[in-house]
Amino acid sequence: MTKYIKLKISVIFSAILYLCYNGINAQTITVLEEGTNQPISGVSLYNLQQTKYEVTDFDGNANLNKFNDREVIYFKNLLYEPLQLRKVEISENNYIIYLIPKVEGLKQIVISVSKFEQSKKDIPQSIVAVNAKEIAFTNPQTSADLLDNTGNVFIQKSQMGGGSPMIRGFSTNRLLISVDGVRMNNAIFRGGNLQNVISIDPLSVQNTEVTLGAGSVVYGSDAIGGVMSFYTKKPQLSYRDESVISGNTMLRYASANNEKTTHLDFNLGYKKWAFSTNVSYTDFDDLRMGSHGPNEYLRPEYVIRQNGEDVIVTNSNPKVQKPTGYDQINLMQKVRYEPKDNLKLDLGLFFTTTSDYSRYDRLIRPRGEILRSAEWNYGPQQWFMGNFQVTKTSSSSNLYDKLQTTLAYQNFKESREDRDFQSDIRSVRAENVDAISFNVDLEKDLSSKTSLFYGIEYLHNTVNSDGYDKNIITNENSATVTRYPDGATWQSIAAYTSLKYKPNSKFVFQSGLRYNQIIAKADFTENNVFLNLPFNKADINTGALTGTAGITWSPSKMIQWKLNASTAFRAPNIDDIGKVFDSEPGSVVVPNNNLKPEYAYGGELGLKLNFENKVVLDMATYYTFLDNALIRRDFDINGETEIVYDGELSSVQAIQNASKAWIYGFEVGAEVNFSKALKLRSQYNVIGGTEDDNGIEVPVRHVAPNFGNTHLTWKKEKLQFDVFAVYNSELSFNQLAPSEYSKDYLYAKDDDGKPYSPSWYTLNLRAQYQWKDKLTLTASLENITDQRYRPYSSGISAAGCNLIVAVNYSF
Numbered sequence: 001m002t003k004y005i006k007l008k009i010s011v012i013f014s015a016i017l018y019l020c021y022n023g024i025n026a027q028t029i030t031v032l033e034e035g036t037n038q039p040i041s042g043v044s045l046y047n048l049q050q051t052k053y054e055v056t057d058f059d060g061n062a063n064l065n066k067f068n069d070r071e072v073i074y075f076k077n078l079l080y081e082p083l084q085l086r087k088v089e090i091s092e093n094n095y096i097i098y099l100i101p102k103v104e105g106l107k108q109i110v111i112s113v114s115k116f117e118q119s120k121k122d123i124p125q126s127i128v129a130v131n132a133k134e135i136a137f138t139n140p141q142t143s144a145d146l147l148d149n150t151g152n153v154f155i156q157k158s159q160m161g162g163g164s165p166m167i168r169g170f171s172t173n174r175l176l177i178s179v180d181g182v183r184m185n186n187a188i189f190r191g192g193n194l195q196n197v198i199s200i201d202p203l204s205v206q207n208t209e210v211t212l213g214a215g216s217v218v219y220g221s222d223a224i225g226g227v228m229s230f231y232t233k234k235p236q237l238s239y240r241d242e243s244v245i246s247g248n249t250m251l252r253y254a255s256a257n258n259e260k261t262t263h264l265d266f267n268l269g270y271k272k273w274a275f276s277t278n279v280s281y282t283d284f285d286d287l288r289m290g291s292h293g294p295n296e297y298l299r300p301e302y303v304i305r306q307n308g309e310d311v312i313v314t315n316s317n318p319k320v321q322k323p324t325g326y327d328q329i330n331l332m333q334k335v336r337y338e339p340k341d342n343l344k345l346d347l348g349l350f351f352t353t354t355s356d357y358s359r360y361d362r363l364i365r366p367r368g369e370i371l372r373s374a375e376w377n378y379g380p381q382q383w384f385m386g387n388f389q390v391t392k393t394s395s396s397s398n399l400y401d402k403l404q405t406t407l408a409y410q411n412f413k414e415s416r417e418d419r420d421f422q423s424d425i426r427s428v429r430a431e432n433v434d435a436i437s438f439n440v441d442l443e444k445d446l447s448s449k450t451s452l453f454y455g456i457e458y459l460h461n462t463v464n465s466d467g468y469d470k471n472i473i474t475n476e477n478s479a480t481v482t483r484y485p486d487g488a489t490w491q492s493i494a495a496y497t498s499l500k501y502k503p504n505s506k507f508v509f510q511s512g513l514r515y516n517q518i519i520a521k522a523d524f525t526e527n528n529v530f531l532n533l534p535f536n537k538a539d540i541n542t543g544a545l546t547g548t549a550g551i552t553w554s555p556s557k558m559i560q561w562k563l564n565a566s567t568a569f570r571a572p573n574i575d576d577i578g579k580v581f582d583s584e585p586g587s588v589v590v591p592n593n594n595l596k597p598e599y600a601y602g603g604e605l606g607l608k609l610n611f612e613n614k615v616v617l618d619m620a621t622y623y624t625f626l627d628n629a630l631i632r633r634d635f636d637i638n639g640e641t642e643i644v645y646d647g648e649l650s651s652v653q654a655i656q657n658a659s660k661a662w663i664y665g666f667e668v669g670a671e672v673n674f675s676k677a678l679k680l681r682s683q684y685n686v687i688g689g690t691e692d693d694n695g696i697e698v699p700v701r702h703v704a705p706n707f708g709n710t711h712l713t714w715k716k717e718k719l720q721f722d723v724f725a726v727y728n729s730e731l732s733f734n735q736l737a738p739s740e741y742s743k744d745y746l747y748a749k750d751d752d753g754k755p756y757s758p759s760w761y762t763l764n765l766r767a768q769y770q771w772k773d774k775l776t777l778t779a780s781l782e783n784i785t786d787q788r789y790r791p792y793s794s795g796i797s798a799a800g801c802n803l804i805v806a807v808n809y810s811f
Contacts, residue, residue, distance in 0.1 A: 029090060031060045031075065034098040041236070043077045043099070050395040053341035057239040058246075058269070064090070075099065078109045078117065112209040112229035114453040114498055115181055115218060115441045116402060122500070122508045124550025124564040126212040126606060126620050126667070128152050132233070135202055137720065137768055139252065139778050139806050141259060141282070143200040147228060150210060151683035152667065154704035156193055158795040160257065160287050160324040161357035161378065164193035168212055168622060169663035169689045170225025171702040174570055176215060178229045180348055181441075182387050182408040185222045186433045187461035187490035187520075187574040191632070191655070193793075196412075197228070199352040199383040201330035203250065203263045204278040206233045212667075213604055213622060214568035216546040217512035220457065220494050224568045224600045224626070232348070235274030235336040236267050244269045245811075252806035256782075256799035257325070258285035261806075272339060278332040285325045288317075290800035293788025294748035294758060297797045299364070303374045303421060308473075310374045310422045319788075321796060326357035342394065348387040353380050361795020362418065364745055371421055379415030379430065386410075400442040410435040416483075420647075424473050427646055429483045432464040453512075454497040461490040463574050481530040481645075485538075485578040485591070488522035492571070498548075511549040518542050518571035522578045524591060531580070531590060534638055538577050538593035544569040550604075562606035562620070571597045576630055576655040580645075588643065588650040589632060596657050598628045618669040626661040629691065632739075633658045661691035661700055677716045684708035693738065701737035705729045705757060705792050718770040727761040731792055746795050760789035774811070780804040 031040045039060025046053045047067065054062040067073055067087050075083040080099035090097060110120045110127050120127060128150045140146040144163020147153040154166040167175055172194045177184040179200060189196070208230050215223035238244040247266030253259060265278040289297060298318040303310055315322060335347040362376035387408040394400060415430035441455035467482035498512030520540040524533055550564030572595035582588050602624035609617040634641065635654035642649055665687040672680040685707055689700040706729040714721045733754040740747070740755065747755035766780040786801040 027064045027095075029056075029062050029064055029095045029097065031056050031062070032096065032098050033080070034100050040077060040080065040099060041239075043075055043080075046074050046076075047071055048074070050393075055237075055239050055341075058236075058244050062239075064095075110209050111181075111231065112178070112211055112215075112227055113218065114443070114500075115404065115455070116443045116453060118500075121554070121560065122502065122510075122552060124508070124510055124552050124562045124606075125604065126562075128210040128212065130208045130210075132206050135205055135208075136776070136808070137722070137766070137778065139766075139780060139804055140202045141254065141261075141284075142198045143202045143205070143230065144197050146202045146205070146208060147197070147210065151669075151709045152212060152685065153210060153228075154685075154707055154791070156791060156793045158193050158195075158362075159358060159360040159378075160284060160321075160796060161198065161326045161328075161354055161381070162193070162195035163198055164195065165197060165228065166702050166704045167210070167226035167228075168624070168665055169687050169700055169703040170624075173222055173573070173575070174224040174702075176219050176223040176227045178219065178227065179350070179385065180230070180232055180387055181389070181404075181406055181439070182385065182410070183219065183437060183459065184410070186410070186412055186435050187463050187488070188412075188431060188433055188484060188579075189222070189573065190575045190579070191630070195378075195381065196383070198328070198354075199330075199381065200230050201278065201280050201332065201352065203280050204232045204265070204330065204332045205230050207231050212620075213564070214546075214548065214566040214600060214602055214624075216566070216568035217496055217498060217514045217548050220492060220514065220516050221518065221544070221569060221571045221573075221597075224570055224598075224624075232332060232334070232350075233265070233276060233278070234346070235276035235334050236269050237274045237336065237338060238269040238271060240271055248808055248810050250806060250808040252804065254799075254802055254804045256802035257287040259283070259804075272337060274336045276332075276334040276336075278330070280330040281327070282329075283325075283327040287321050287324045287796065288800050289319050289321060289797035290783060290786040290788035291319065292786055293760070293797075294790075296748045297788055297790055301371070302363070303371055305374070312371060312421075319800065321360060323358045323363075324360050324796065326355045328352070328354045342392060344391040346387075346389040346391070348385070348389075350383070350385040350387075352384075353382040354378075355380060356417075359416075359795075361746060364795070366745055367421070374419050374421045374423065375426070376418040377416070379417060380413065382411075382413040384411045400444050402443040404439075404441045406437070406439040406441075408435075408437045410437075419472070424471050425647070426470045426472055427467075427480065428470055429465070429467045431466075431483060434462045434464075436460045449501060449503050451500040451502075452497070453500070455495070457492065457494045457496075459490075459492040461574070463488045463490070481527050481580050483579060483581055484574055485522040485524050485527060488574045488578055489520070490574050491519040493517045493519075506554045508552045509550075511547070513545070513547045516544045516546075516569070516571070518544070518597070520572065520574060520577060522574060522591070522593075524578065527580065527591075531643075532637065533591060535593050538591065540572060540577065540593070540595065542571060542597055544571060544597050544599075558610055558612075560606075560608040560610075562604070562608075564604045564606075566602055568600040568602070569597045570630065572630060572655070579655075582645060582648075582650065586648070586650055587653050588645040589653045589655070590635060590637060590643075592635070592654040592656060595630065595655065596628055598626060598630045598657065601625045601627070614673055616671040616673075618671075619667065621666045622664065624661075624663040626659075626663070626691075628657040629659040629661050630655050630657060631659045631691070632656075659692050661689060663687070663689040663700065663703065677714055679713050680711070681713070682708065682710040699735055699737045701739055701793070705731045705735075705759075720768045722764075722766040724764050724766070725761060726764065728759055728789075728791065730759040731757040740793070746790070746793070748790075757792045758789070760787055762787055762789075774809060776808040776810070778804075778806045778808070 043056040148155040156164045173189040211227040215227035250263040252261040261282040263280045333349045337345045365372040412433040419426040465482040465484035494516040496514035501509045522538040548566035554560040578591040604622040606620040689703040690697040711724040744755040762783040782802040
């Protein structure tokens with residue numbers, strides 16, 4: 001009897017433990033994606049007061065013990081529609097819930113406009129977003145190519161190791177680049193074509209946002225024509241006691257330039273710590289152009305050094321652009337620490353360097369009947385950034401709901417080496433820029449309808465510049481004028497505020513103001529040994545006030561209007577104030593210490609028509625007036641209009657506030673969803689503009705020809721196809737900027753023998769197949785008809801028929 005009682009008690013006790021275990025275990029929720037049943041990590045769970053907080057782990061699980069049964073739990077993730085349920089409702093669904101993917105995923109959320117998450121449909125400006133999946137599918141060789149694939153950014157290239165974006169008629173230092181919220185533009189970003197965007201590894205990018213139009217309220221100087229914001233992959237925590245390791249490895253080959261790329265990234269996640277490492281190495285050979293197009297683009301001969309003498313030799317294959325090959329390595333290390341639910345600390349370390357690479361457009365310059373240069377190389381383009389960011393959320397602070405503090409240090413190294421044909425003197429100029437930035441950005445919901453964004457920023461750049469002439473026979477060096485005044489500094493101090501008012505789901509008003517103070521100092525004493533300028537120093541201390549205001553109005557599900565007006569500015573930097581370089585054959589740019597900021601005043605009207613997600617049309621028209629434009633014009637030194645520079649008598653020029661410009665355009669995008677699997681997308685850009693040249697209106701140099709693309713895509717399960725065309729219109733001789741006339745060696749010749757930029761198109765095919773969620777094969781056949789073309793203002797012809805194959809393995 002006693003044994004029976006003991007056995008019964010044991011059974012009852014075991015049953016109680018079992019029920020308790022299942023009761024406790026039932027407090028674990030699993031969050032899955034509707035349609036695929038895949039677990040979703042990184043979903044935030046919180047109560048109304050945000051005093052309780054959980055995040056789903058890699059398996060989509062989170063513990064609900066801290067929430068009360070009648071409490072409403074909110075579920076939030078950038079890629080999915082938000083959801084709110086009472087805990088008791090979750091238990092009725094066996095602790096499994098499903099989130100619905102947003103129609104366009106990351107494209108619906110943008111960060112760049114205010115540095116905090118906002119719905120894209122609330123933003124009155126035009127923004128183009130590209131996510132990691134699209135980047136993996138389009139398979140760009142560089143981040144310049146990534147931007148090119150958007151269909152809204154035109155890319156100019158002077159050499160294969162390059163890519164200078166043009167947005168809405170503006171380029172170079174009138175556009176701003178940011179990486180993880182840190183401004184990349186520095187004090188020597190120039191008005192000529194810029195290649196810095198290739199320092200960003202496209203294989204480390206999580207998403208990219210391109211703001212079309214001014215962004216000076218948030219980003220300050222330079223953001224006149226647009227902002228290109230790159231957000232790199234973040235370390236992922238496991239949110240549990242066990243560690244989690246994941247990663248990718250990729251191999252890629254391209255036939256047109258014999259590209260060989262290897263890539264490895266891996267993530268190690270703990271409960272509160274996470275570490276992410278990215279490594280990419282790319283090797284390019286000389287680029288082969290297409291077979292069908294202007295003969296002016298061919299490379300019939302090139303210079304080699306033979307037996308101590310420069311010799312011009314015949315190119316065995318004139319379609320191969322010799323020399324254009326180079327290699328590049330990209331490294332990124334990130335660390336994330338989350339000591340509390342409302343506190344995140346992020347450290348990012350970036351390092352990129354290239355080999356020496358030729359500036360191809362300078363190597364094809366003629367001097368009479370022969371080539372002008374024996375060599376013209378960029379030294380390694382090197383970029384380092386250390387970025388420390390603290391993100392804090394608070395439900396009790398009167399000053400902010402979210403605070404983000406960013407401290408960053410960047411170092412830029414670049415150099416130029418050139419030598420004339422049959423000359424023994426190689427000119428070497430090297431630059432080193434140290435850039436420190438500090439930002440505090442805050443967000444505060446003043447009410448359910450009103451949000452305030454505000455912040456402060458401090459920037460400090462120091463420019464070091466060296467220059468010498470090297471005799472390649474004797475190896476003797478002699479001092480010469482440096483490209484920039486050594487030791488020059490550039491500082492920016494700014495404060496901004498932006499207000500968002502959304503009284504209902506149909507109407508949003510946003511406005512903002514920014515005040516910037518710019519301080520630049522340069523000493524020309526050392527360079528005056530060679531230049532004899534009438535001044536030894538430049539001290540510029542100038543302020544700029546900019547603002548923006550815009551509305552979005554959606555009277556129905558079918559129609560959305562956007563209207564935006566803005567001002568923007570670019571303050572003179574050290575490149576404007578103190579650069580010395582040969583701008584074009586027979587001309588030299590010299591310093592000018594009497595400069596002011598240039599201002600842009602613009603407006604944009606957008607219309608989106610959505611016919612039940614079957615047909616979507618997105619249109620925008622814009623106009624920008626640029627006043628006091630900083631532009632290169634003829635100049636004099638002590639009354640002299642010509643000086644000897646690098647052994648050549650050259651006309652004197654300088655950057656001056658000497659012009660006005662009017663830029664205008666129209667953009668239209670269309671999407672037709674024939675079915676869930678089959679879609680048609682097309683984008684076309686019409687751009688025009690003139691500038692004042694001593695009282696005469698002439699075409700603006702950086703206004704690209706009309707351009708666009710059309711994609712027909714099919715996707716089902718693990719297979720995806722994309723058949724697409726890319727096309728550009730012609731720029732006739734009369735449509736070229738006058739500064740391009742002397743660069744006729746870059747262009748084709750019309751019937752009158754004058755330079756012009758012909759129209760062109762390419763037909764392309766791309767496919768991707770995913771096998772067992774681990775192995776992905778991507779293949780592209782670009783420029784199938786092997787067209788020979790050169791994008792406007794470029795010094796190098798684009799790739800001919802090009803097979804690109806990439807294999808990615810995830811673990």
